[in-house]
Amino acid sequence: MSSPTSMNSAVHVYKRFVPQPVRSAAASTLPAGVRRKVKGGLARTLNRREARLHRRALRRVRRAGLGHSERRTQAPDGRVGHVHTGLTVDLARRLDHDLVTHALDAAEVPWFAVPALDDRRLCLAVEQRYKGTIRRVLRALLEEHTGYVVSVFPAASDTRETPGSHIKAWKHYGKAKVIRLTWLRTDPTEHLWVGEDQGVEIEFWTANTDLPHERLIGPRPNRVQRAVPAEASGIEIGLDRLSGYCDIDGDLEPTITLEDFDVVRLEEISFPVDAVLLWQHPGRWGEELLRAALRSLHQYAPWVDVVHVVAQAEPPAWLNADERLSVVRAQPGAEWQLDQLPDVADHFLLLRPGALIGRPVRPFDYFTPSGGTRPRRGPWNASESFAEWARAAYSVTGRVTGHGYAAGPQPYRAETLTRLGEAGAQPLPLTDDQTLPAVPGTHPMDGVVHHFGYVAGLADPSGEASVALHAALPGLGTHLERLLVRRDVQQLQLVGLGAKEAGARGGTEAIVRFLHQYFPVPSVFEHVRPQTPTEPDIHS
Incomplete structure (x- = not known):
């Protein structure tokens, strides 16, 4: 039996390819049962095609070796979390960034980082024409490494607790101009949980050809500008230049942005x-x-x-x-x-x-x-x-x-x-x-x-x-x-x-x-992780 999502897609395709006069004539001449069979057959065809494309995307994600953690566990709210020894907030942010960017690279989808208004989250921009490919590869990524997806613009958070590998987690994707991917991560003691306030946001930029030079237009404001030349060159930039919460270390792997975004933030601190x-x-x-x-x-x-x-x-x-x-x-x-x-x-x-x-x-x-x-x-x-x-x-x-x-x-x-x-x-x-x-x-x-x-x-x-x-x-x-x-x-x-x-x-x-x-995670300033006594001797 076709899922409601498939039926909605079938109705959309039916309206797109069948002209209105023909639909009106069919509605008045064909029995309702015949019309339902046609739409049901179309939905099953779309379901099979989507399943085939999803399996292909999942093989691509697995070949790329994306999504690894020591084990999975259950978060306090019932969602799935991933355990990492030595977890820090900055490490979780970089894990999320690398997961998404490597998945996009595996799907051969071009992207660039955007200096978003919210410093807590990293933001990537992709062109609107890749939206179908992106959904498939990200859904495959979230199946391999369980995470969650919500629509940010327009806001719709009712899928917050639905794993992103499920079809229903993407029910707002068609209208979404910005989505957010999140993974819940914790240390082995499961006292520290990271991810709810972080994640990676993906903006869908549209091409504008009204001017002699094509431009890409962003769906929302950022720290620099919403319109950039489509032929702008990509450059490497440290994550600390995009988020003030990141480690300032030139030895860490940078990300990619457009040269038009290499602008000093108003609140950026350049001194040690x-x-x-x-x-x-x-x-x-x-x-x-x-x-x-x-x-x-x-x-x-x-x-x-x-x-x-x-x-x-x-x-x-x-x-x-x-x-x-x-x-x-x-x-x-x-x-x-x-x-x-x-x-x-x-x-x-x-x-x-x-x-x-x-x-x-x-x-x-x-x-x-x-x-x-x-x-x-x-x-x-x-x-x-x-x-x-x-x-x-x-x-x-x-x-x-x-x-x-x-x-x-x-x-x-x-x-x-x-x-x-x-x-x-x-x-x-x-x-x-x-x-x-x-x-x-x-x-x-x-x-x-x-x-x-x-x-x-x-x-x-x-x-x-x-x-x-x-x-x-x-x-x-x-x-x-x-x-x-x-x-x-x-x-x-x-x-x-x-x-x-x-x-x-x-x-x-x-x-x-x-x-x-x-503070369960040892710091780099300690020789070894101390053993936490059951009854600490506070008087010694």
């Missing part, structure tokens, strides 16, 4: 950005905070150039010092002199103990293209207005502060620290946030440095705020569970792991378990 991590808490929970900070950079900020660990205590033996990770011994209070750190870039992220990146970030989330920093604004109350850092910031700038600064990873410039020292600012005494009984307000160093940078034109306070949690917070488990399920917080700041109340209430142990689940 380092990361500076402070290490000062030897012991189990202190090492877990450091490990989680390194994993958060590896997972969600792959564009960081060099990581500098400023150790105020004996560095852990598992640190893998190489060209991307340096370890520098320092005395307490050395964070006021980070501009003197050997070989540190002028722009860097400062991560104090407990500061973590919770989801993918771009350099633009912390810095402006002109080089300014973008610190997060924080709460402002009477305690903040009378804080010692507010008085110090006023004395060195002559400008009154009007807001605090949120905790979490901090964007810094070595130039700001140097100019602050030249202005005669004196370092303020710093407290250990991990031993305080409550979540502190603005960090004194952040308040002074960011306010000075703002007055000097080196900082532009903006961006999303951080979520700060104290290890002794009542109901901490609920907050941590929410973070694990949603993973929607860009910055995290965990404090109070060394407080007595946290140890008594089990908060420190809960946070250590949370860190293992939130």
Whole structure:
């Protein structure tokens, strides 16, 4: 029996090839049963032809060796996921890109990358005339490596949970001008899931011959232009030039775009950005905070150039010092002199103990293209207005502060620290946030440095705020569970792991378990993957 999709196709073909007068005459002279038999026979013919073409496309995909993972598993929502050891968000993005582009190459369909408006997803453009071939090869690809397809423009997400190998998953394809392919991927622990907010979008561009030179017209706006010459030359371009979330590494395989799209994005950051991590808490929970900070950079900020660990205590033996990770011994209070750190870039992220990146970030989330920093604004109350850092910031700038600064990873410039020292600012005494009984307000160093940078034109306070949690917070488990399920917080700041109340209430142990689940994938900054104990000794 013919499927509804086949019947719809048969009706479309019937209307296309049989003129309206003939259809009208047939409707008035031929019995309804005869007309149904004709359309049914046409539907069966189309079904057989489509099945033959699908098998041919599937053989082509299999010969190309596309779609490999260690095993398949079931995602929390019931869909099919793929397991990859060492999975990162950036790796998943490149796997998706390579899958689609190699499938298009196998089908001999020309394509080029487009700098889409949405940085989270890579976008490819193909000509409208290849739409039939593309559906067959992509359906075969999604059968070999299970994934999902939805129509983006016009929007239709009711096929989101239907595997792309099924005919009904493509029911909106005929009218779609942009589609999105997604694959759900996870690490062996199945705590980290990637893919729902990513995927590869395919735009169908149409040829316009109204002008002397043929042009290709895009179905929606992008960062550069919607019309390009049909004979434009293709060039290689790094994925980081198309998405700010990608790793900035010239050794990685580039993609292909048209020379007309090789234009600097408005938010593109061209200068190197380092990361500076402070290490000062030897012991189990202190090492877990450091490990989680390194994993958060590896997972969600792959564009960081060099990581500098400023150790105020004996560095852990598992640190893998190489060209991307340096370890520098320092005395307490050395964070006021980070501009003197050997070989540190002028722009860097400062991560104090407990500061973590919770989801993918771009350099633009912390810095402006002109080089300014973008610190997060924080709460402002009477305690903040009378804080010692507010008085110090006023004395060195002559400008009154009007807001605090949120905790979490901090964007810094070595130039700001140097100019602050030249202005005669004196370092303020710093407290250990991990031993305080409550979540502190603005960090004194952040308040002074960011306010000075703002007055000097080196900082532009903006961006999303951080979520700060104290290890002794009542109901901490609920907050941590929410973070694990949603993973929607860009910055995290965990404090109070060394407080007595946290140890008594089990908060420190809960946070250590949370860190293992939130950041299960080892980073390149670790010698070996540590064994996660069932009952971590948080007091050692």
